[in-house]
Amino acid sequence: MAIVIPEHKIQEVLERVDLVGLISRHVELKKAGREWKGRCPFHQEKTPSFYVVPEKRFYFCHGCRASGDAVSFVQRYLGKTFLDAVRDLARELGIDLEAQQDPGMRERQQLKEATDLAAEHFRALLWHQDEGRAARAYIANRGVSEETAQAFGLGWAPAAWSLLAERFQKSGMLEWGMKAGLVLKRNSGDGCFDFFRSRVMVPIRAPEGRPIAFGGRLMGADEGPKYLNSRESRLYNKSDTLFGMDLARDEVRKRKAAVLVEGYFDCIGLHQVGVRHAVALCSTNLTPGHMQVLKRGEARELVLLLDGDSAGLAAIERLAGPLLAAGATARVALLPQGDDPDTFARREGAEGVEKLLEEAHPLTTHLFATLLPQGKSASFEEKMAALERLKPVAAQVPVGLVRSTLFAALSDHFGWRPADVEAALRSKVPPKPAASAAHAPHSPARPPDEKPPPPMEALYVASVLRDPHLLSRDIFRVCDELSHMGLRMALAHATSGHGSQDALFEASEGIKRAIETSWRQLPNDAQELEQAFSAICREIMVRRIDERLTYIKRATEQTPGAFDLTEETRQLLAERVELLALKKRVLEELRPSGAGTKAPLQPV
Template sequence: MAFPDSFLEELRNRVPLSGVVGRSVRLTRRGREFSGLCPFHNEKSPSFTVNDDKGFFHCFGCGAHGDVIGFVMRHNGLPFPDAVEQLAAEAGLQVPQSSPQDRERAEQAASLGSALEAAAEWYRAQLNAQAGREGKAYLERRGLKPETIERFRLGFAPNSRTGLLEAMRARKIPDALLVEAGMVIKSDDGELFDRFRNRVMFPIADRRGRVIAFGGRAMDPNAPAKYLNSPETAVFHKGHTLYNLAMAREAAHAAGTVLVVEGYMDVIALAQAGFEYAVAPLGTALTEEQIALLWRMAAEPVLCFDGDKAGMKAALRAVDRALPLLEPGKSLRFALLPGGQDPDDLIKAQGRDAMEAVLAAALPMAEMLWRKETEGQPIDTPERRAALQAQLYDQAGRIKNTIVQQHYRDHLRERLRGLFNPGRQGPGRNGPGKFGSGPGGRGGPRPGGFSANPWAPGGKFGRPLGDTSPIPQESSDRREKALLLGFLLHPWLAEDHSDSFAGLTFRNAALDSLKSRILEETSRHPGLDGEALVAHLKGQGLQAQLELLDGETGRLVEPFTRADSPRDKVERGWIQAVQRYRLSELEQELAVAQAELADNMSPEAWGRFSALQAELGSVRSQVSASDEL
């Protein structure tokens, strides 16, 4: 059974190779690759590697090599069609049925590829001929070296109505095929003429380096379109590829990053300056498919936009498009160029070092979201502050991954506190009394035990909270280590409880970081046992964080911190521990909210206090119910 190349390519893109191999092979990350013991021959030291970026596995011991389909065939003993169907079901793809029409489309794609390749060679020849003098002079003025022009296969479309058409006819390429490839236009009255005329030509290739389309830059300043791209065809979908994708993949793998710029010339100028891992969308805003392609090359692609209003607008569109797609470890960064400059301008004026500095200062996605929603927004009334808070929380709510969404909410909550109360000492900050209510604190009781505000702690209407001092660090660390150890020993807890675990913010930064990475690994590799999970984490370079838990098994008494505890006791005990930790968090947050209410009896402060009070009551009820079981 024959499958269309486009379907197989989509299948390989949808199913990460490391995820498939990792079900049967314990993989350890080594830089941009994974390694493990080869499943196809007996060995004691690992010689088997998996590379997601390149999409292949290879064993240096027995020579086994292939892609994700080949691995399933070899490991599961399946024929090619069955392996494809198994992976398609996993990826949620409908397997196309082989038919005469499918075979016809495959033959058509091959024919289109041949026609496009012939056109690329003809344009290339024209650039070096008399007809291409103007185009070559333009490229030289832009500072491109001959080897750069050759590497990117740049060409020229002469100012002739039928130059390409006649040249392709001489090569026996049918007119209809040229029309289908988008190289020739057929008018309503049946006249045929070249689509590209008097333009520098930029071949656009797919991820395998095959020419699938062209972009043309007009030499005439009065041309209706400065840049013109091929139309959508059977082999070219502009939202599914990136300019320079094939050549940038290897460089991105070596550099550990990929750079996204706005146009062809930016990509080429950057490559000539040594930034060979640059790509560009094709005249449109980044699509979901293009973002997925970028994440296959690097975990945090850097988007670099021109330093003008249009560039900033493009950056903000990218924020909107990418926000719902964020996953643990996968995001975007934004490099903002000086006003009015593009990468080519900056490199020419100040050199490579200036571009390096711009990239080093790239902003994280969360910062761009914050700027997008807050810059220019007045916050001089409670209603406006509430509107800003609601808008930011709505944006965070668009993130589909619950772990990432929770971290964004936490991040935005902290930034809003700093924005609305810039002078207040928040939780975890040094100051006189952790919550500003100790000696000298703004919300502290007056001499004689009377409060300046009836809603302050100890005031007429102040709700007694008991001891609101911080949890001792030693006690907090112990609770956090117990929760982490329970999750490490029993990763099946992630099936139903990853959201509640992600919602906790550990005071110990190293332990909180370890918690995030554990959640990330269990999300990426469901079904791991405790030993395999620890191996994955060590492979991610988290040996030092894991060592924080060494020796805890003997000290901790909770049933869920022992590997041999029954599943029901593990789950019940772990849920109770999470609830108790959340209860302590809420008690501290409520103390802060009550102190804020004492200082400022605003509707916003009252709303926060009431919401926390209600949530605290709910969690207390849950803890009480759990204790009765």
């Protein structure tokens, strides 16, 4: 099982390691002022050009351009991976990474592996087994193509009692499957049984694409609820998850809008006809956590597309409070009576859905028209009944501009003074606690003082996550020059077989935002991406060299004359000559190719 090492523990390793002592085991070093110098272990040379700077905890070679910190030295010299290098150094220093790791993070990793196994298990049973034939027919009858079903990762849980439990048992993961709620202990006797049976399985995935839970749609005449969902865990919090966001986020970002529905197959049906900015709630309530997911996805507007029955209309009232409280721009698209988004999309196609979305009314306009159609001409009793229904909505809107604007609009619709409307709406209904606070125990702790990643380093990591083959084009090993440990962890995670989705899933919110922002700046064309990556590498290397040149300039600018140079000053001036030569090589070897090459990317 992979171990997620906290960033602050890696920083502790780098601060406590004796860099000179570590490198001296493999390189003969001699004191040169405040630095140490020797022949580079990474290439053959007669004149020493390899420096160790203990004050700044890094090494560099002017001959072959090797540079980095203690971790990168172990990686390069001993052929270790990033994580193995950190573990080896921590072991020598007596830092127990296992003991320091949050137990919740270990459980989270177990849940990830159990959920991955279950997703693969359900998917295989749907597509590669004879008993999945009926489930495939059901999916096809709902108008879902095989391509769409594959994209959403649909699967099948047969009626058999313990297929998944047996799979977990063989893999040594039965306890993890129980923690995830995917298998349950039998009430009598030994063994476990599967939680999901006779159900079409819908993986619920994080925005990064990793499965974190499941929804199961009952098929056939078996007894039980129509839909059965995974329980919440350290991996899955329904108040922070929007179904389909992993497939919708590019279209959401493009349109700056999202379509919100209530059912998994409503979302799948909209994607099937081409409305690919649709997402669905995994719970009945819209929470601040959902609004954060939409904000990260750059959705500036939300269109509610709910069933055209009384339950759908009630849902709009239920969702209005959180939307108004967040100050969100929201509109309501009304479906014909008796329709749900899935059936409407199948019947009318993308054109019909888009027309419905275009005609959507602002949320407050819909609320007022629904609760008090007669407006000012309504009776006193009708107005009071409408205000009673609005109390739970108003109770969630904090004091401020949004609340005062809401009361002003209500007073205009009701024909009352704003003060009278506010007095009538004073509610004793306590506002619901924020979902993020209510579910805090499920979230792994993050260091509160995480520094933001340097934008150019984030561009480097985003490029490699986009195309891992670019690492072979990093001739100056800029990967060893990355200063932000969170970015280095994400890079190590992605290039050690886990993939970019898992790397992003495990990253902190700050790292995710930085990488996603950088990802959007990168060109889609493979050749242009390679050119952009070369420019990023050049920029990072030149900045590192310039930082060192600035230091040398400050350290030597007080030199009185050529005959008064100290040995340390001579070394610094010699280093300056080597750095300038290195900078020239960097600029030449990473020169943009092609007359029409665009200017280097600039972080935003």
